[in-house]
Amino acid sequence: MKRGVIITIFTIVVVGGVISAILFIKPAPKYYTRYGIELGTNVEITYATSKGNAKQVVDEMFKKFNDYEEIFDPWLAGSELYNLNHSDGKWTKVSPALLTVIRDSIDFAKLTNGRFDPTIGRLVPLWGFNTDNTKNWHLPSSQEIKDALKHVGYQNVEIKGDEVRLLNGVWLDLNGMMEGYIAQLFVEMAKQNDPNSTGFVDIGGTIGIIGPKNGNEPWIVGIQDPRGNPNQAISYVKLYSGYVGTSGDYERYIIVNGKRYYHIFDPKTGYSNDYLESVTTVSTRSIYSDGFGVFSMVAGQEAMKEMAQKIGVAYYAIDENGQVIKSANWDEYEYKK
Structure with a gap:
């Protein structure tokens, strides 16, 4: 996308x-x-x-x-990123490719003080932009957005060797x-x-x-x-x-x-x-x-x-x-x- x-x-x-x-x-x-x-x-x-x-x-x-x-499709059930997003805060071993893009994304998030942030994954389907079907694109309610923002923040991504842990229910979108x-x-x-x-x-x-x-x-x-x-x-x-x-x-x-x-x-x-x-x-x-x-x-x-x-x-x-x-x-x- x-x-x-x-x-x-x-x-x-x-x-x-x-x-x-x-x-x-x-x-x-x-x-x-x-x-x-x-x-x-x-x-x-x-x-x-x-x-x-x-x-x-x-x-x-x-x-x-x-x-x-x-590896990278967050909406494809069974993909590596999908599984990581649904790992319930557990340490998860990831492939070198996924690890590299996560590291680069988090490093850039830190450099930009979070104005670039790969953990906006829960916002994307909320707006319907995770699909090519334009009929699904819509304006969410302010409450829905407020609730999704509780699960956004690059500080919730932890990396240890070749393992990654996502805290606070964050979802990664690495596009x-x-x-x-x-x-x-x-x-x-x-x-x-x-x-x-x-x-x-x-x-x-x-x-x-x-x-x-x-x-x-x-x-x-x-x-x-x-x-x-x-x-x-x-x-x-x-x-x-x-x-x-x-x-x-x-x-x-x-x-x-x-x-x-x-x-x-x-x-x-x-x-x-x-x-x-x-x-x-x-x-x-x-x-x-x-x-x-x-x-x-x-x-x-x-x-x-x-x-x-x-x-x-x-x-x-x-x-x-x-x-x-x-x-x-x-x-x-x-x-x-």
Whole structure:
């Protein structure tokens, strides 16, 4: 359930590039691309390697999604995370993958003083946002939200070795970092196969760059206009490496009496905030490609600016009035047509 969508990756072809390729007689990498719907979101992986096994590597990545669903889906009965959420406060041994994402999420929760908090799990089904059926999306009563908030708080997560204990009835929802984690694993998998390979991994709009296009060109990423249609870009990013992700108020939301409520909740109130329409983050660390956007949607502009400087990310945000807000270092990533 991705909070935002980076809508497209495409190639800008210029005559000079074509002439250069001919002069050096160096064939462009042959890319293999596969699309799918995994973990409830759109996935695209594009990969090229001189080893000639691009299809095999990409297909292996797609096979891993079945394992990740069995690990991370909090609403799938019998999944590892579902079982942890229903472990009644007992110490529970977890897999390395789940442990890593829990640790990263709790560390980021501490860094943000709880404005990013993975223990909002009980709020999600309360609003109906745990399902793709829009008929289930609704505004809960204030009492229901108040009761759910009694079971929210990252301080209730304890970790000991490879065991985790959830106290006070908290439920984890790791969507705030899961896709970035998987994207990083796939980038590493591609590089292990061939350090000089190129391409990208796009999991619901969280994108990890394997290597520059054709070995030396940037990938151009379109940022969706939060008040436009899904194929309408408001700006573009150029990336040779790193990770990019978008969080926004336009994917899972309801409008009640003229007010928009969406699926990124303030852990203190149980409601979404009106500070921003979307935040796109460029980072060298995958855990920030998603987590920083979620934090910013909850915390607002000033906190977003301070945190970006603290952890070293670039951002492009749209405020509640539709105005663009960019970090000072955004220019090095922005692509202008």
